[in-house]
Amino acid sequence: MAPINLPAFFTAVFALAVAAHPVWANAQIGIEKNAAAKANGKATGSPAGALYAWREDAMRFAADLAERRDLDPAWASAQLGQAVLLPRIPKLVLPPAVGTPKNWRVYKSRFIDPVRIGAGAAFWRTHREALTQAEKEYGVPAQIIVGIIGVETIYGRDTGNFRVIDALATLSFDFPIAHPRAAERQAFFRSELEQFLTLHHRAGSDPLAVRGSYAGAMGLPQFMPSSWVKYAVDFDADGKVDLFTSPVDAIGSVANYLKAFGWQTGMPTHYPVAFDAQKLDKDALLLPDILPTFSVASFAAKGAVLEGAALSHSGPLALVELQNGQDAASYVAGTENFYVITRYNWSSYYAMAVIELGREVAAAVNRSSGN
Numbered sequence: 001m002a003p004i005n006l007p008a009f010f011t012a013v014f015a016l017a018v019a020a021h022p023v024w025a026n027a028q029i030g031i032e033k034n035a036a037a038k039a040n041g042k043a044t045g046s047p048a049g050a051l052y053a054w055r056e057d058a059m060r061f062a063a064d065l066a067e068r069r070d071l072d073p074a075w076a077s078a079q080l081g082q083a084v085l086l087p088r089i090p091k092l093v094l095p096p097a098v099g100t101p102k103n104w105r106v107y108k109s110r111f112i113d114p115v116r117i118g119a120g121a122a123f124w125r126t127h128r129e130a131l132t133q134a135e136k137e138y139g140v141p142a143q144i145i146v147g148i149i150g151v152e153t154i155y156g157r158d159t160g161n162f163r164v165i166d167a168l169a170t171l172s173f174d175f176p177i178a179h180p181r182a183a184e185r186q187a188f189f190r191s192e193l194e195q196f197l198t199l200h201h202r203a204g205s206d207p208l209a210v211r212g213s214y215a216g217a218m219g220l221p222q223f224m225p226s227s228w229v230k231y232a233v234d235f236d237a238d239g240k241v242d243l244f245t246s247p248v249d250a251i252g253s254v255a256n257y258l259k260a261f262g263w264q265t266g267m268p269t270h271y272p273v274a275f276d277a278q279k280l281d282k283d284a285l286l287l288p289d290i291l292p293t294f295s296v297a298s299f300a301a302k303g304a305v306l307e308g309a310a311l312s313h314s315g316p317l318a319l320v321e322l323q324n325g326q327d328a329a330s331y332v333a334g335t336e337n338f339y340v341i342t343r344y345n346w347s348s349y350y351a352m353a354v355i356e357l358g359r360e361v362a363a364a365v366n367r368s369s370g371n
């Protein structure tokens with residue numbers, strides 16, 4: 001790991017930061033404006049926002065993590081010190097207001113449209129070999145991998161334009177206390193920030209150059225730093241893991257992630273379900289939420305009616321409810337593989353969008369190849 005060459009300007013700012021703070025109070029006015037411009041997606045090209053170098057909690061965290069992870073402490077505080085508070089981000093992580101009805105049709109329309117399907121078909125044709133290889137190695141069907149990368153970033157078109165270090169620092173040190181699980185989420189983001197800095201220290205790469213989502217997710221598959229460390233693979237075998245510019249690494253990494261969370265080869269994600277009004281105990285069926293809990297027989301006893309291949313399904317099932325605003329909800333019988341997709345993003349709406357986008361893209365690919 002080469003020592004960091006800080007620009008003289010920053011070294012001076014940083015020296016001020018560890019000294020007293022009166023200067024800082026005056027400087028903050030300009031800083032707020034700068035950070036706001038950045039949050040609007042306009043890079044200012046200047047690091048002089050609301051720098052975490054001024055924040056005692058952040059600098060203490062940098063020192064502690066350097067010790068825990070055996071990193072150069074000067075490097076850790078210099079990197080984190082250049083992170084900027086982005087005031088827009090805390091608002092983005094707040095859950096929707098209580099009583100806001102979920103709407104599967106609206107959600108679906110955001111992710112399943114001709115542009116995304118067309119981009120998916122092109123991605124599939126270009127990377128057919130890697131998708132086939134991933135399916136062979138990890139047992140995860142191409143259409144699930146294609147569904148995830150499409151929903152996440154439209155196949156790399158939209159990987160996020162926030163500096164990851166700014167996003168992670170903001171959510172680590174300025175997480176909104178109005179969030180119902182603020183302490184837990186803040187701890188999560190601190191752990192991600194720690195992994196992010198450690199990853200770059202070990203690789204000798206520049207953490208300040210990395211861009212991603214407002215939550216710090218990176219690359220084509222939008223991996224958080226901890227997932228990058230645990231599940232990313234060098235699937236194109238060029239000697240490095242690169243989820244930003246190697247779609248093949250992204251394909252292998254998504255498949256590896258799902259496999260690690262228990263993907264079972266050949267198992268469908270879900271089955272259609274109907275209800276027998278005489279026997280229906282919907283409360284009992286919905287109680288475990290999306291965690292597969294019911295055998296086919298206990299499903300039937302509670303009034304959930306399956307047919308065809310579903311009747312010989314051997315694993316547990318969940319009744320997945322997708323609300324449609326004021327209209328009647330949609331339901332499917334989710335398998336353990338449906339649940340695995342929700343480990344990528346903890347939402348049944350997300351999982352269903354991935355599955356349906358993948359299916360649409362597969363159909364488009366088959367149509368164009370004359371099958």
Ligand SMILES: [Ca+2]
Pocket residue numbers: 233234235236237238239240241242246249
């Ligand atoms: Ca690679």
